[in-house]
Amino acid sequence: MEENMLDLIQSPSDIRNWSVAQLEKLAAALRQVIIETTAQTGGHIGASLGTVELAIALHYAYNTPSDKLIWDIGHQAYAHKLLTGRYQEFGTLRQLNGLSGFLKRRESEYDVWEAGHASTSLSAAMGMASARDLRKQHYKVAAVIGDGALTAGMAWEAMNQIGQSKTNLVMVVNDNSMSIAPNVGAFSHYLTELRSAPAYTRMKQEVEQLLDAVPVFGGSIRKTLERTKDVLHHAVIPRNVFEELGFKYYGPVDGHSLTDLISVLRNAQTVEGPVVVHVITQKGHGYLPAEQRPGEFHGPGPFEIESGQFIKKPQPPSYSHVFSQTLVDLAHGHPEIVVITAAMPDGTKLDLFQKAFPERFFDVGIAEQHAATFAAGLAAGGMRPVFAVYSTFLQRAYDQVVHDVCHQDLPVIFGIDRAGLVGADGATHQGIYDISFLRAVPNIEIAMGKDEQELRQLLAGAFDRPHPVALRYPRGATRGLDLTLPLKPIPWGTGEWLEHGRDVTIVALGPVVYQALAAREILEAEGYHVGVINARFVKPLDTALLGAAAAESRALLTLEEHAVAGGFGSAVNEWANAAQVAIPIFNAGLPDEFIDHGAVDYYLNLFELNADGLARRVRNWLPLKKTAER
Ligand SMILES: Cc1ncc(C[n+]2csc(CCOP(=O)(O)OP(=O)(O)O)c2C)c(N)n1
Known part of the structure; x- marks a missing residue:
C-alpha cells in the first residue's frame, strides 16, 4: 500500500x-x-x-x-x-x-x-x-x-x-x-556545542523577529531592542563561525x-x-x-532486515586487515611507528592499530591533503609515519605527496588500500590511477605483492627504506595463506621469476600474478610456452630480471589491474625503449575510460585480465601466432 x-x-x-x-x-x-x-x-x-x-x-x-x-x-x-x-x-x-x-x-x-x-x-x-x-x-x-x-x-x-x-x-x-566513524576534530566539537545551544538560537531568533516587527519609526523601543540584540550577539549569543x-x-x-x-x-x-x-x-x-550501529551500517553489504545481521560467507581476512595487523606486530618493537587515517579507521582496518596503540594513532578527518603533509612533518621529526589511504582518496593529496613528502625525500609509508578495481562503488572510487600519478615523482618507491604474505614482507621492508614508499594492496579478501610465517625480507627492488617460457613471459604486478599462472596452465595445454614473473616493484623496476626475460622469451606481456596509461606496463615500455631492448611488448591493463560500478570479476573478464582473457590475448596476438605456426 x-x-x-x-x-x-x-x-x-x-x-x-x-x-x-x-x-x-x-x-x-x-x-x-x-x-x-x-x-x-x-x-x-x-x-x-x-x-x-x-x-x-x-x-x-x-x-x-x-x-x-x-x-x-x-x-x-x-x-x-x-x-x-x-x-x-x-x-x-x-x-x-x-x-x-x-x-x-x-x-x-x-x-x-x-x-x-x-x-x-x-x-x-x-x-x-x-x-x-x-x-x-x-x-x-x-x-x-x-x-x-x-x-x-x-x-x-x-x-x-x-x-x-x-x-x-x-x-x-x-x-x-x-x-x-564518529566525526573528529575541533570543528566537530564546535558543531556539537552549536547543537546543544538551541535555547540561545531560539532566543536570538525571537529577538530578531521582534525587531523585524517593530516599525523603523518605532524610535526608542527599537533602539533598546537593537541594543539588546547587540548585547545578545556579543555576550549571551556569540556570533557563530x-x-x-x-x-x-x-x-x-x-x-x-x-x-x-x-x-x-x-x-x-x-x-x-x-x-x-x-x-x-x-x-x-x-x-x-x-x-x-551507524558505523557498520554506513555502507554495508547485504543484510537480514529482521536481525540486522550481515550476510557474509566466511572468508579469509582482508588485505586491509593483514596490513593493519602487520603494523601492530611491527609497532611493538618500534615506538617510532605512527599511523594516520583520513576518516577511515574502519575501512582501512586501522582500528586494530588504534586499539593497540591509541596514542600513536591519528584520525585527522576527511583531510587527505593535511594527512600527507602531517605525515611528512612526523617523518621530519624522526617518527616513521604510515598513512593508509584508499588509492582513490590519495588523488586529493597529490601536491602534498610531491611537494611535502617526495621533494624532501621523507620516509613516509603510504599504505595504498583498494588499489585496483573496487566493484559496486564504481567510477569515482576505482583505485587504478595511483601508479601513473606516483611513478612520475622522484624518490618514491612503489611496490605491490602478489598476496598477503608478500604484503607483510614488503611492509616490514619498507621501514628499512630511507625514502617514501607506496605499498599497494587490493580491496577484499586475501588468499587465506599462513600468516604465522616469520617475516622474511624481500630483497628490495626485486621481482620473482615464477615460470620460464620461450613464447611469451607475462610480467604481472599484484594478485593478478595468480591469473597469469592460471593462464599459463591453459596455454601450456595448447602448446604455448609461457613464462610468469611476479614483478613486485614498479619503482625501482627490476631491470635485470626484465632483461633476462626479454632474452629468453619472444615477447613480454605486462599485466596490471590499473590504467595502462602511465601504469606498470608503461614503466616496462620505457625501460625497453631506453635500454633499446627490441622485443614485442603488449600491455594488459585498463583502458582510457572511467569504469562504472559492476563486479570486479566481470571487468577482469571484459578487459581480458583474468586467466581466460589472458589466454585469449595470447592466442590472438599476431606475433605470437606467427611464432607458434613456425
Ligand atoms: C575525499 C574523501 N575521503 C573519504 C571518503 C570516504 N567517505 C565516504 S562518506 C564519508 C563520511 C562522510 O561524512 P558526512 O559528510 O558527515 O556524511 P554522512 O555519511 O554522515 O551523511 C567518508 C569519510 C570520501 N568519500 N571522500
Whole structure:
C-alpha cells in the first residue's frame, strides 16, 4: 500500500501540493524501500535513511530541477533518487548497468552534480551560483554537506569565497555527528556545542523577529531592542563561525521534522546572501540496527532486515586487515611507528592499530591533503609515519605527496588500500590511477605483492627504506595463506621469476600474478610456452630480471589491474625503449575510460585480465601466432 504511494511520484512536482501528513507517510514508504533494497544490494543505507525528510523537504520547498540541488558525495541521496523518477529501477542499485550508488548526471536531470569524493558540493554550488549571477538567471542553489565533509579543507576554501561573495546560496549542514566513524576534530566539537545551544538560537531568533516587527519609526523601543540584540550577539549569543564568515545562520533544525524543515527551507531561500541551515539528523533513522550501529551500517553489504545481521560467507581476512595487523606486530618493537587515517579507521582496518596503540594513532578527518603533509612533518621529526589511504582518496593529496613528502625525500609509508578495481562503488572510487600519478615523482618507491604474505614482507621492508614508499594492496579478501610465517625480507627492488617460457613471459604486478599462472596452465595445454614473473616493484623496476626475460622469451606481456596509461606496463615500455631492448611488448591493463560500478570479476573478464582473457590475448596476438605456426 505504501509502495503504491511511490508509484504516484514521477517527479517532485507530484508531491508539492501534498499535506505534511501525506509527506510523513511518504517518508515511511521511502524508508521501507531503502531498507528492503539495500538489504539485497548493499549500499549507503545509514546516511540515506538520515536524509529522507531532508530530501522530501528540499524537493518540496525548491523548484527542482530548475533550482539546483547539490548533494555532497551523493551517498546519502537514495531518497532523492526515489523522488526523482527512479523508483522502478531502484532494485538495480550498484549493480552492473543499474543505478549508481552515487549521483550521475546521465541518470537524471535532477542530478546536477556528480561526486563520490567528499566536500566538493560547496565549490560546485558557488560555481553554479556565480554562473547564474553572470548570466542574469534566477534559479536557486542549495548544497547539502555533512558534518564529516566539513572537516575537509576544500569545504573551507569554498566557504571563504561564498561568505565574501554575498551570492544567494543555501548551504544545508547535515549534522549527524558521524563521518563514517564518529566525526573528529575541533570543528566537530564546535558543531556539537552549536547543537546543544538551541535555547540561545531560539532566543536570538525571537529577538530578531521582534525587531523585524517593530516599525523603523518605532524610535526608542527599537533602539533598546537593537541594543539588546547587540548585547545578545556579543555576550549571551556569540556570533557563530558561519555568521562570522558572512552567512546567515538558521538552526539547529530537527532534520526529521518535515514541518520544521519545510518552513526553514522556504524562509532561507528568500534571504539575500549566503545562508547556512544547520540540520540535525540521525544516521540510520528509522531502522534500529542502523541507528544502533551507524558505523557498520554506513555502507554495508547485504543484510537480514529482521536481525540486522550481515550476510557474509566466511572468508579469509582482508588485505586491509593483514596490513593493519602487520603494523601492530611491527609497532611493538618500534615506538617510532605512527599511523594516520583520513576518516577511515574502519575501512582501512586501522582500528586494530588504534586499539593497540591509541596514542600513536591519528584520525585527522576527511583531510587527505593535511594527512600527507602531517605525515611528512612526523617523518621530519624522526617518527616513521604510515598513512593508509584508499588509492582513490590519495588523488586529493597529490601536491602534498610531491611537494611535502617526495621533494624532501621523507620516509613516509603510504599504505595504498583498494588499489585496483573496487566493484559496486564504481567510477569515482576505482583505485587504478595511483601508479601513473606516483611513478612520475622522484624518490618514491612503489611496490605491490602478489598476496598477503608478500604484503607483510614488503611492509616490514619498507621501514628499512630511507625514502617514501607506496605499498599497494587490493580491496577484499586475501588468499587465506599462513600468516604465522616469520617475516622474511624481500630483497628490495626485486621481482620473482615464477615460470620460464620461450613464447611469451607475462610480467604481472599484484594478485593478478595468480591469473597469469592460471593462464599459463591453459596455454601450456595448447602448446604455448609461457613464462610468469611476479614483478613486485614498479619503482625501482627490476631491470635485470626484465632483461633476462626479454632474452629468453619472444615477447613480454605486462599485466596490471590499473590504467595502462602511465601504469606498470608503461614503466616496462620505457625501460625497453631506453635500454633499446627490441622485443614485442603488449600491455594488459585498463583502458582510457572511467569504469562504472559492476563486479570486479566481470571487468577482469571484459578487459581480458583474468586467466581466460589472458589466454585469449595470447592466442590472438599476431606475433605470437606467427611464432607458434613456425
Ligand atoms: C575525499 C574523501 N575521503 C573519504 C571518503 C570516504 N567517505 C565516504 S562518506 C564519508 C563520511 C562522510 O561524512 P558526512 O559528510 O558527515 O556524511 P554522512 O555519511 O554522515 O551523511 C567518508 C569519510 C570520501 N568519500 N571522500
